[in-house]
Amino acid sequence: MNLHKLTAHELADKLRSKEIGCVELINDIYSRIDAVEGKIGAFNCLTKDAALKKAKELDDKGLNGELSGVPIALKDNICTDGVKTTCSSKILKDFIPPYNATVVELLQNEGMIPVGKTNLDEFAMGSSTENSAFKTTKNPWDIQRVPGGSSGGSAAAVAADEASLALGSDTGGSIRQPASFCGVVGLKPTYGRVSRYGLIAFASSLDQIGPLTKDVTDAALLMNVIAKYDRRDSTSANVDTPDYKKSLIKDVKGLKIAVPKELMGEGIEENTKKAILEALKVYEKMGATFKEVSLPSLKFALATYYIIAPAEASSNLSRYDGVHYGHRSEKQNDLLNMYLSTRSEGFGPEVKRRIIIGTYALSSGYYDAYYLKAQKVRTLIKQDFDDTFKDFDVVMSPTCPSPAFKIGEKVSDPLSMYLSDIATIPINLAGIPAISIPCGFDNDLPVGLQIMGKAFDEETLFRAAFSYEQETQWNKRKPEL
Amino acid sequence: MSISKDTVEYTAKLARLGLSEDEKTLYAKQLNDILGYVDVINSADTKNISPTASTRLSGGKEKTTPMRQDKAVQFEGIKKIIGNAPEQEDNMFRVPKIMGDEEQ
Numbered sequence: 340m341n342l343h344k345l346t347a348h349e350l351a352d353k354l355r356s357k358e359i360g361c362v363e364l365i366n367d368i369y370s371r372i373d374a375v376e377g378k379i380g381a382f383n384c385l386t387k388d389a390a391l392k393k394a395k396e397l398d399d400k401g402l403n404g405e406l407s408g409v410p411i412a413l414k415d416n417i418c419t420d421g422v423k424t425t426c427s428s429k430i431l432k433d434f435i436p437p438y439n440a441t442v443v444e445l446l447q448n449e450g451m452i453p454v455g456k457t458n459l460d461e462f463a464m465g466s467s468t469e470n471s472a473f474k475t476t477k478n479p480w481d482i483q484r485v486p487g488g489s490s491g492g493s494a495a496a497v498a499a500d501e502a503s504l505a506l507g508s509d510t511g512g513s514i515r516q517p518a519s520f521c522g523v524v525g526l527k528p529t530y531g532r533v534s535r536y537g538l539i540a541f542a543s544s545l546d547q548i549g550p551l552t553k554d555v556t557d558a559a560l561l562m563n564v565i566a567k568y569d570r571r572d573s574t575s576a577n578v579d580t581p582d583y584k585k586s587l588i589k590d591v592k593g594l595k596i597a598v599p600k601e602l603m604g605e606g607i608e609e610n611t612k613k614a615i616l617e618a619l620k621v622y623e624k625m626g627a628t629f630k631e632v633s634l635p636s637l638k639f640a641l642a643t644y645y646i647i648a649p650a651e652a653s654s655n656l657s658r659y660d661g662v663h664y665g666h667r668s669e670k671q672n673d674l675l676n677m678y679l680s681t682r683s684e685g686f687g688p689e690v691k692r693r694i695i696i697g698t699y700a701l702s703s704g705y706y707d708a709y710y711l712k713a714q715k716v717r718t719l720i721k722q723d724f725d726d727t728f729k730d731f732d733v734v735m736s737p738t739c740p741s742p743a744f745k746i747g748e749k750v751s752d753p754l755s756m757y758l759s760d761i762a763t764i765p766i767n768l769a770g771i772p773a774i775s776i777p778c779g780f781d782n783d784l785p786v787g788l789q790i791m792g793k794a795f796d797e798e799t800l801f802r803a804a805f806s807y808e809q810e811t812q813w814n815k816r817k818p819e820l
Numbered sequence: 821m822s823i824s825k826d827t828v829e830y831t832a833k834l835a836r837l838g839l840s841e842d843e844k845t846l847y848a849k850q851l852n853d854i855l856g857y858v859d860v861i862n863s864a865d866t867k868n869i870s871p872t873a874s875t876r877l878s879g880g881k882e883k884t885t886p887m888r889q890d891k892a893v894q895f896e897g898i899k900k901i902i903g904n905a906p907e908q909e910d911n912m913f914r915v916p917k918i919m920g921d922e923e924q
Contacts (some may be wrong), residue, residue, distance in 0.1 A: 420897075420900075421900075434904060435903070435904060437895075437901050437903075438895075530875050531876050531885075544873060544874045568886075570888055573885060574876050574885055576876070576886070577886040636864065638860070639861050639864050641857075642858035642859075643858075643861055645854060645857075645858055646858055646861070653835060657835070657836070660836070661906055662905075662906075662913055663901075663905060663913055664905060664906075665904075666906070672916065672917075673916055673917055673919070674915060674916055675836075677916050678836040679836055680838050682835075682836055682838065683838030691837060691839070691843070692847060692850060692851075694835050695831050695832055695835065695837070695847055695851065696854060696855075698831050698832075698835040699823075699851070699855075708862075709858070711871055712862070712864075713858075713861060714871030714872055715864075715870070715871045716861050716864045716866060718866075718869050718870060718871060719864060719866065719869060721872055753850055754853055757854075769875065770874075770875025770876070
């Protein structure tokens with residue numbers, strides 16, 4: 340039986356009715372991994388022994404929560420007690436976290452089974468996994484192309500049926516962009532909705548953990564597991580979590596959709612634009628209305644992000660000093676040189692570049708011109724979204740300006756790589772939730788529709804996304820491997 | 821504004837990041853490109869606009885950062901923490917000598 344092809348909720352049903360067992364399922368997933376991982380390279384490490392042990396325990400003692408027994412992949416910047424967590428960086432190559440991230444605890448309480456840790460751009464900085472210190476993950480739709488990033492390993496693992504679902508993290512599009520490139524569903528929840536305790540920090544005012552899944556239902560079910568207040572994350576919101584399953588209804592009658600012209604114009608490829616316009620027509624057919632609007636501050640979003648994110652990163656990454664954990668250079672005669680050579684040897688080119696940009700933007704004489712100015716522009720961006728949501732329920736755009744690009748295509752030109760995040764970055768700056776769902780193909784490469792919502796209103800996103808998925812079923816098409 | 825190799829070198833030192841000569845040249849060029857691009861924010865009118873450091877500092881009482889008691893809790897995995905250290909001795913982190921020959 341090809342269990343690996345099924346969604347998490349289909350598997351959960353089969354496990355509950357005892358049609359299949361957990362050990363049988365986990366064995367099936369690992370034989371799929373054996374068959375395709377050599378081609379895809381989604382994982383940094385696999386945890387087969389622990390997964391089988393957990394599966395046997397569930398078979399013997401019974402299931403726990405709704406997604407109990409379902410295999411999940413974890414991005415390798417989410418701390419797992421006793422299992423290496425590397426951020427795909429040389430500096431953390433042998434780091435073994437002394438504790439679990441809160442989301443990992445929540446998955447374990449649910450009885451879900453982690454199968455391995457997935458590849459990413461080093462410290463989640465990148466859009467292709469080419470910045471990984473270990474390897475570049477391949478896009479299951481075309482292995483000459485990138486899977487997107489930074490959560491490229493998680494997206495590719497789900498698209499290639501190497502895991503039923505996955506967790507990623509999203510600072511400027513790192514869940515949604517790879518979801519779009521790999522033809523899966525990816526949600527960046529509202530900032531504060533999911534605890535980041537144990538997520539290795541990149542840019543703390545933007546980072547958020549979220550699901551990558553085969554359909555909208557799975558994303559809602561996984562959010563039911565991970566969206567909980569956590570006192571250990573000071574930005575975690577102490578709000579009730581709704582049962583997201585209740586949002587899985589096909590009904591968008593009267594839904595008001597705004598389409599920012601800034602995200603449908605220059606830089607967006609024609610075929611991508613066409614797929615989005617088709618999707619909007621589907622919504623119209625289902626009883627929703629859409630209207631072009633302008634969010635003028637969006638033209639500043641990418642520039643604002645490339646000050647704020649590196650500034651926060653330069654501060655967060657100062658902890659990698661070769662003292663408490665991680666790589667320490669052999670070349671050392673005193674403390675200062677130990678720092679200089681440890682960090683020089685441990686970080687890759689993109690991470691170094693961002694540390695320098697960030698340090699520069701925060702340095703004396705430039706703080707007001709860059710960092711403070713960017714924070715003020717961030718306010719404008721947030722205000723533009725607030726204003727739009729006074730008249731509209733959701734905002735829609737392409738997730739990415741184009742489908743997946745070729746490996747090596749943008750690697751020597753950082754700015755053109757940054758531009759591939761132009762539609763996803765504003766959402767992190769505004770702190771609102773957004774989901775990417777498959778909405779068609781351009782020359783056999785998936786295109787993603789981005790749906791953005793009000794802060795803490797993931798329910799409307801799920802309803803809008805679920806309705807479209809039911810109507811079109813793009814998610815049913817699979818890459819041939 | 822143009823970023824020189826010296827500025828890159830100075831900035832890298834502030835960040836305690838050693839760079840090769842090639843890296844300094846490359847980053848000077850790339851930084852000029854990137855900062856040239858981000859200069860667009862200077863055309864944004866931000867008069868009387870307050871900065872947003874975090875979106876969780878506004879948006880209604882229930883949705884802002886909650887307060888809690890600042891209470892220390894004993895961490896049980898100290899051995900695991902020390903076990904990650906590049907060098908350790910007697911449950912402590914060992915570092916190279918702090919007073920070096922070079923300026924600090």
